[in-house]
Amino acid sequence: MNQERIKKLESISRELVSHYILEELDDSELTFWIITVTSVKISSDLSYLDIFVSSLLNWEILPKTLAKHNREIQWRFNRALNIRKLPKIRFRYDERWAIWQEVCEVIKSI
Numbered sequence: 001m002n003q004e005r006i007k008k009l010e011s012i013s014r015e016l017v018s019h020y021i022l023e024e025l026d027d028s029e030l031t032f033w034i035i036t037v038t039s040v041k042i043s044s045d046l047s048y049l050d051i052f053v054s055s056l057l058n059w060e061i062l063p064k065t066l067a068k069h070n071r072e073i074q075w076r077f078n079r080a081l082n083i084r085k086l087p088k089i090r091f092r093y094d095e096r097w098a099i100w101q102e103v104c105e106v107i108k109s110i
Helices: 003-024 028-032 059-068 070-080 095-109
Strands: 035-042 048-055 088-093
Touching: 003 035, 003 048, 003 070, 028 059, 048 059, 059 070, 059 088, 070 088
Parallel strands: 048 088
Antiparallel strands: 035 048
16 A cells, blocks of 8 residues: 555554543543543554553553443544455553653653
8 A cells, every 4th residue: 555545544544542541531530630642553454553652650451441432433534434444453551651651750860
């Protein structure tokens, strides 16, 4: 698939998933404080949509919690897009965020 089209699809996917997390997950603010969709990556054959997320609290359980809502997120995603092959959504924790948090803690301790 055309790289420009994949980038556009990634951008739309990020907006759709971010909106769902913000609007529909009521308990997320109390459990995770702030949830951020840091990046979105679609495989070149449109099989998978990897959504990288981070949070300030309970980051280790965030992908599992979002995976519990995956059926609803996938359904809304599929309804919003009009393409032949719809990628399967997978949630991943963004490791870069964890490294950044560690660096901030070291700087604070100095």
